[in-house]
Amino acid sequence: MPTITINNLSKSFQEHHVIQNLNLTIESGDCIYIHGMNGCGKSTLFKIIAGILKPDCGTIEESDDVEIGALIENPGFIETESLSYNLLFLANLKHHYDQNKISHLCNLYHLDYNDKTDIKKYSLGMRQKAGIIQAIMENQNIILLDEPTRGLDKESIQIFIHHINNLILENKAVIIASHDYHEDMHFTKIYKMENGHLI
């Protein structure tokens, strides 16, 4: 069962102690909601879990079967290429993806997989949906989503909530950091991030 165990994690930027002795366990079937004030360290925590940023101290233990998917801050794409090019490019980095599944996810979020428009011409919400898709499309089992509903219209938010609830039923783990709380989301754990800890 994919599991991540975080023990006594700390991270500072110069004298600014953003994360202090933080502990968190992420297991299959978890739907975790993390909220907290601007600048409290949510994105920093996600970057450390995703391996983009090194902690100053503490440990992150991952079981061998962990596959992390992540949407953190603004999703980065090759701006002068299309949606499908970008998604296939990202999926190709790991070589285990199902093109039909990617196309199905695009349909789910009302994005046209066959659209040849450069992604730089996409709206904020369309980019955000592409960012959600890339975090999920390779069957990742621990999915980190930082402000996933930013820029999404009401219908897309409902699609997203339904989609995440289904992923939890499939025993994936989803961790959402957001200022928006969605009642219909089946959260199993709710934390406030404050003074570098999760409360």
Ligand SMILES: Nc1ncnc2c1ncn2[C@@H]1O[C@H](COP(=O)(O)OP(=O)(O)OP(=O)(O)O)[C@@H](O)[C@H]1O
């Ligand atoms: N690379 C960096 N260098 C210096 N300070 C940084 C760096 N990255 C983040 N910080 C600082 O760390 C703190 C936490 O930032 P972070 O982006 O994790 O907050 P957040 O909780 O995600 O905020 P928001 O809700 O606004 O998205 C902020 O004070 C930020 O300025």
